[in-house]
Amino acid sequence: MFPGNLLSIEDLSVPAMDEIFERAAYYKAKDRGANFTALKGKNIVLSFWEPSTRTRVSFELAARKLGGNVIDLRPDQNSEKKGESLEDTVRTLGSLGANALVYRHKVPGLFGKIAGLVDFPLINGGEGCYQHPTQALLDIFTLKEAGVVLSGLEVVMAGDILHSRVARSHFLALPAYGARMTLVGPPAFLPPELVPPGMGYSYSLDDVLPRGDVLYLLRVQTERHRRLFSSSAEYAAMYGLNEKRLAALKEKTFVMHPGPVNLGVELSRGALHVLEKVYPEKILIQKQVQNGVYVRMAVLDLVISGRMMA
Amino acid sequence: MELLLKGGILYDPAAGWAGPAEILIRENKVEAVSGSPLTVDVPVVNLQGKVVLPGLIDMHVHLREPGEEGKETIASGCAAAVAGGFTSLACMANTSPPADNKTVISYIQERVRKTGLARVYPLGTISKGLQGQELSNMWELASEGVKGFSDDGRPVMDSGLMLKAMQYALSLGLPIISHCEDLTIAEDGVVHAGPAGYRLGLPAIRPAAEAAMVARDLLLQEEVGGKLHFAHISSKKSVALLKWAAKRDVPFTAEVTPHHLFLTEEAVEHFSTDAKMNPPLREEADQKALLEALQEGLIGVIATDHAPHTRQDKEKDFLAAPFGVVGLETALPLVITLLLSKGLISWEQLVEFFSIAPSRILNIPGGTLAPGSAADLVVIDLQEERRVEKDNFYSRGRNTPFQGWTLKGFPVLTMVDGDIKMLSGRVKGFSPDFADILDAAMEKGYI
Numbered sequence: 001m002f003p004g005n006l007l008s009i010e011d012l013s014v015p016a017m018d019e020i021f022e023r024a025a026y027y028k029a030k031d032r033g034a035n036f037t038a039l040k041g042k043n044i045v046l047s048f049w050e051p052s053t054r055t056r057v058s059f060e061l062a063a064r065k066l067g068g069n070v071i072d073l074r075p076d077q078n079s080e081k082k083g084e085s086l087e088d089t090v091r092t093l094g095s096l097g098a099n100a101l102v103y104r105h106k107v108p109g110l111f112g113k114i115a116g117l118v119d120f121p122l123i124n125g126g127e128g129c130y131q132h133p134t135q136a137l138l139d140i141f142t143l144k145e146a147g148v149v150l151s152g153l154e155v156v157m158a159g160d161i162l163h164s165r166v167a168r169s170h171f172l173a174l175p176a177y178g179a180r181m182t183l184v185g186p187p188a189f190l191p192p193e194l195v196p197p198g199m200g201y202s203y204s205l206d207d208v209l210p211r212g213d214v215l216y217l218l219r220v221q222t223e224r225h226r227r228l229f230s231s232s233a234e235y236a237a238m239y240g241l242n243e244k245r246l247a248a249l250k251e252k253t254f255v256m257h258p259g260p261v262n263l264g265v266e267l268s269r270g271a272l273h274v275l276e277k278v279y280p281e282k283i284l285i286q287k288q289v290q291n292g293v294y295v296r297m298a299v300l301d302l303v304i305s306g307r308m309m310a
Numbered sequence: 311m312e313l314l315l316k317g318g319i320l321y322d323p324a325a326g327w328a329g330p331a332e333i334l335i336r337e338n339k340v341e342a343v344s345g346s347p348l349t350v351d352v353p354v355v356n357l358q359g360k361v362v363l364p365g366l367i368d369m370h371v372h373l374r375e376p377g378e379e380g381k382e383t384i385a386s387g388c389a390a391a392v393a394g395g396f397t398s399l400a401c402m403a404n405t406s407p408p409a410d411n412k413t414v415i416s417y418i419q420e421r422v423r424k425t426g427l428a429r430v431y432p433l434g435t436i437s438k439g440l441q442g443q444e445l446s447n448m449w450e451l452a453s454e455g456v457k458g459f460s461d462d463g464r465p466v467m468d469s470g471l472m473l474k475a476m477q478y479a480l481s482l483g484l485p486i487i488s489h490c491e492d493l494t495i496a497e498d499g500v501v502h503a504g505p506a507g508y509r510l511g512l513p514a515i516r517p518a519a520e521a522a523m524v525a526r527d528l529l530l531q532e533e534v535g536g537k538l539h540f541a542h543i544s545s546k547k548s549v550a551l552l553k554w555a556a557k558r559d560v561p562f563t564a565e566v567t568p569h570h571l572f573l574t575e576e577a578v579e580h581f582s583t584d585a586k587m588n589p590p591l592r593e594e595a596d597q598k599a600l601l602e603a604l605q606e607g608l609i610g611v612i613a614t615d616h617a618p619h620t621r622q623d624k625e626k627d628f629l630a631a632p633f634g635v636v637g638l639e640t641a642l643p644l645v646i647t648l649l650l651s652k653g654l655i656s657w658e659q660l661v662e663f664f665s666i667a668p669s670r671i672l673n674i675p676g677g678t679l680a681p682g683s684a685a686d687l688v689v690i691d692l693q694e695e696r697r698v699e700k701d702n703f704y705s706r707g708r709n710t711p712f713q714g715w716t717l718k719g720f721p722v723l724t725m726v727d728g729d730i731k732m733l734s735g736r737v738k739g740f741s742p743d744f745a746d747i748l749d750a751a752m753e754k755g756y757i
Contacts, residue, residue: 107627108511108628109627168509191514193503194508196505
């Protein structure tokens, strides 16, 4: 039942996601002092064609904690300059004994084509504006851990929806658990055709803020909003979470962010300070980062062992 | 060549003919068309109930030569044309170097002569070097024989330059063929701005990118007059603008491609680069509007926008792969199978879209088989059913989104200037067994 690859949340059924969460909880509970061996003797190749710190380190830690060998392939475009195709590179990794490849790439669709051609699993660590499945998984794990009931949950997702792979993974994952999403952002980041059927959207953060049980802030890349707004301050004024807007949140609203936060853009320093000092239980950003390791341990374990069984 | 075609059903609306006909070909021309048996001492081929049409004309083809012979050559493109039932085509000017001077035009004409398959009418560029900065030497191009002007592949972004081009073309009596795309709206888009493209996280081109420029050109045209032809109209929004212009009696013509008629954005699922084209495949509502516009005559031409690319080009990732699909070898069977056989258009309309209208717009021979006309014709077997197999294409381009589709109704004989260029899928000069097949048919006296 477990898929051979994890390219998109589409690859996962709800039971498969549940299995990941169960395994992640197990690893988290036993983490201290335990000596896991699930990936002993396995070679996990990390290949990030786009800059990444937290996701790469998170996968690396996950693989190491399970006893795996991590090969950190840092593509410097040398192979591409030599005219070697991505497909050849990935095939070569297979010949060298890779047991899994975790990739990140700015172009969507490349690895989906290669997945059928190699006999080891591919795991998406962030693909263009298309999918970032482990982020959605670790977010849901974090919500469950915080005791949130997903069925009927109202998630307000704010920011650059158009360019967000995290949003596209959540379009599939959160509704699968019965959560409802409302998308909010400037019209240029939120074309109506992008909004999945049945999902709400708005161009006013203030209008939708009070309805969220979860406020999920997306990172807004400065080079993108610079083309739409005269300044970051303009964007922040319209779509950023600041101290004033904190007051509009429901009592129990959780605040999430996939990181790294652009302080002063989607989240003001003041609001972050208040959340951290006064309502530390509401802000899940650090928990998301911590849980990322356990969720990725579960993913690596299940995807790699699932493939072995198949 | 002297030949009597018996037993065919001729649709020649320009001559008011629809029914059984004997067609006598002599000295490259149609000498006689008759409803009753002709008795002449010439070789006879009995068509056994197959359909005969005036040769098809594709007014939107990228032949790629000179400059990109890996994608297509004039020879391979012409072979694809006659294999698909086309006897004439107009080739776009975005070659390398571009067709903005008479040297390139005469080079193309020379290659066409050497190939000796289809008639090819080169189009000249609107702007020098396709740069959109200065007008090309339009008179010089016209005197070298171009039948129209287009920067196709790119829009003319500068509205003032477009105005001057339209005025210039008016004085030469030639059409401007407009590729409508406001690049400041389209930006780096690669797919339609619809649910399927957005789901994949691909940069999108909204219909307004096309419609904004259709509107601009119509406004200019209303003041200038002359011949304005819209290439590859793809969206219902553009159709609405054409409707508006027709009501105001603004003179224009427009074309639609088979891929925009028969596919939607859903074809980009799985990041298939064979579904990457510009303008992009849109939605069902657009398809419906395009079909209605065709049925009503608002859009009067079906053209393929045949845009061959190498396998290597199309194997690039979705963002980097070039736009375009091939169309010469699938257009007619697609239109027969999906429009004609379903009763959505008549034979008369099919001939209008594929032959009469393009010949009128470009002011080139064709569109009829009335006695005295050039003997350019296509014979269609409505019973022939097969799957589209790209590896059997004569075109060098294999980039078709219709691979594997089962179609019914294929051209089985293409004649250009009284000479049979394609018979039963074999192309003269390309298929080793062409002469044998032709001899056998002549001996038997039927196909």
